[in-house]
Amino acid sequence: MRSLPNILIAGTPGVGKTTTCNEILSLASQASPPLNLKHLSINDIVKERTCHTGYDEELQTLIVDEDKLMDEVEKEIADGEGEGGWVIDWHSTAGFAVRWVDLVVVLRCEETKVLFDRLSSRGYKDEKVQENMDAEIFGVVSEEAKEAWDEEGQVVELRSVAAEDIEENAERVVAWVRNWMKYHGQGSTG
Numbered sequence: 001m002r003s004l005p006n007i008l009i010a011g012t013p014g015v016g017k018t019t020t021c022n023e024i025l026s027l028a029s030q031a032s033p034p035l036n037l038k039h040l041s042i043n044d045i046v047k048e049r050t051c052h053t054g055y056d057e058e059l060q061t062l063i064v065d066e067d068k069l070m071d072e073v074e075k076e077i078a079d080g081e082g083e084g085g086w087v088i089d090w091h092s093t094a095g096f097a098v099r100w101v102d103l104v105v106v107l108r109c110e111e112t113k114v115l116f117d118r119l120s121s122r123g124y125k126d127e128k129v130q131e132n133m134d135a136e137i138f139g140v141v142s143e144e145a146k147e148a149w150d151e152e153g154q155v156v157e158l159r160s161v162a163a164e165d166i167e168e169n170a171e172r173v174v175a176w177v178r179n180w181m182k183y184h185g186q187g188s189t190g
C-alpha cells in the first residue's frame with residue numbers, strides 16, 4: 001500500500017498538463033504539513049531514455065516506443081513502491097497499468113478557439129493542430145481513461161480554459177490527495 005496516491009494528469013497537447021502539475025507541486029510543498037508529491041514528466045523520459053524510434057516530420061512528434069516507455073515508467077513507479085506521490089504528466093493513459101494510478105485527471109479545453117491559439121502559437125503545422133483539435137473535440141483521452149479505470153471517481157475531467165482554472169484544479173487535486181490519505185489511514189503523514 002502506498003502512503004500517497006499516484007495521479008496521472010492527462011489530456012490533449014496544450015490543455016495545460018505541465019502548468020497544472022507545477023501548480024499542484026507548488027501547492028503541495030506549501031501545504032501544512034507539506035505533501036511530498038513528485039513530478040514525473042513522461043516527455044522527459046521519452047527524450048532522456050530514448051523511448052522512441054525516431055521523429056515523425058509530418059506530425060512533428062517523436063514516435064514513442066510504448067513498451068520501452070512503460071518499462072521505464074514502471075521502474076520509476078516501482079522505485080517508489082510503498083511511497084507513491086507521483087504526479088504523472090502525459091497526454092495519454094495508453095499503456096499504464098490501472099494499479100499504478102489512483103486518480104486520472106483529464107484536463108479539457110472545450111473552447112476550441114483557445115486550444116487552437118495555444119497550439120498554433122507553438123508553430124505546429126495545420127495538420128498537427130487539426131489532429132489535436134479533433135482529439136479534444138471527441139474526448140479521445142477521456143474515453144480511453146474511462147475504459148481502463150472503471151471504478152467510480154477514478155477518472156475526473158476538469159476544465160482548463162482560463163488561467164484561474166489552473167489554480168482551482170490544482171487545489172482540487174491537493175484536496176483529493178488529503179482525502180485519499182485520510183481514507184487510507186495516512187492522515188498525519190506529510
Ligand SMILES: Nc1ncnc2c1ncn2[C@@H]1O[C@H](COP(=O)(O)OP(=O)(O)OP(=O)(O)O)[C@@H](O)[C@H]1O
Nearest residue numbers: 013014015016017018019118160161162163165166
Ligand atoms: N487553463 C489555462 N489558462 C491559461 N493558459 C493556459 C491554461 N492551460 C494552459 N495554458 C497555456 O497553454 C500553454 C500550454 O500549456 P502546457 O505546456 O501546460 O500544456 P500541456 O498540456 O502540458 O502540453 P503538452 O502536452 O504539449 O506538453 C502554456 O503557455 C500555458 O501557459
